[in-house]
Amino acid sequence: MGRCILVLLWLGVCLLPMVLAAGELELATGRAGTPGTLRVVSCEDLGEGRYDCRGQFTPDNGDAVVEVAASPDSEAGDLLRAQLTPEGDRAVPAGTKGVLAALALPGVGLGGLGFLPYVVMYWLGARRGRRAAVTGGVLVTAAGMVLMVTGLVAAYS
Template sequence: MTEFLDAFQGVTPARRGPGPLGKIILVILWLGVCVLPLALSVSAIQLTTGRIGTPGTLTVLSCQPLGQGRYDCKGSFLPDSGGPAVPVDASPDSDAGEVTRAQLTPAGDRAVPTGAKGLLAALALPAVGAGGLGFLPYVLLYWSGARRGRRTAIIVGSVLTAAGLLLAIVGMVAAA
């Protein structure tokens, strides 16, 4: 409670920032929040690039509104190999009647768009994670007390964060 009273009275505490254990915990959490989207997006990127799954054509048959701007879309996937059409879940940002190149998941229950649109949409989430990592080197240099390299870390962090934000926005627009 005294920390809150000190903040109101303008008293600066003698110790600034977290202790060594707090710093370790913060770095682990920071890495977890930023690396997890990268790890979780690997299968989506592999699907949109054609490394896994079955290539074919997706025809969106219907999109039912679920409320609050959400939709449940169903489609029919026709594999390039010439097999029978498979009923699948389509991307919620699809429109009924839309026909697009897609990749069927190995489970065979969902089809995702391929090409530039699909890849940009799949890269939106990992871009946020990569952008979030931008300033971690600066924070580590600051906490260690190092003076050299902090300016470079700020410049590189700014560029990486801006690039991550830009790619995330482009991916979200491509997905829409």
């Protein structure tokens, strides 16, 4: 019973980042929100490596300019393609940069799932296929790591 609970928790911890990133992916791909241009006006240093950035979002449809929260990895003066959230309070990078940045969190979850099949096989006492499960685990974990690092590099470049 304890092992079943552990596997369910493992699945939950690894799948939750994928669920949480769905909204960001919809924004980055343009399926949600309003397309436009974001000009970062200011970034305030809050200490401990945290920043609060503000910007002006100009919608492509010609609507009025909107004051929004910008990504904390922005710098004052940045001008980039962005999507305005449906709530209208924040703009996120759009296009390739936005999609890659939004995929960083699912990459963490994917990496965590890599060795789950091996662990289950080990607990069940299965001898056949464990080597393949290890190989698959290495590949899936490596893919998750590459996705995560690529997303982080895209977000901070």
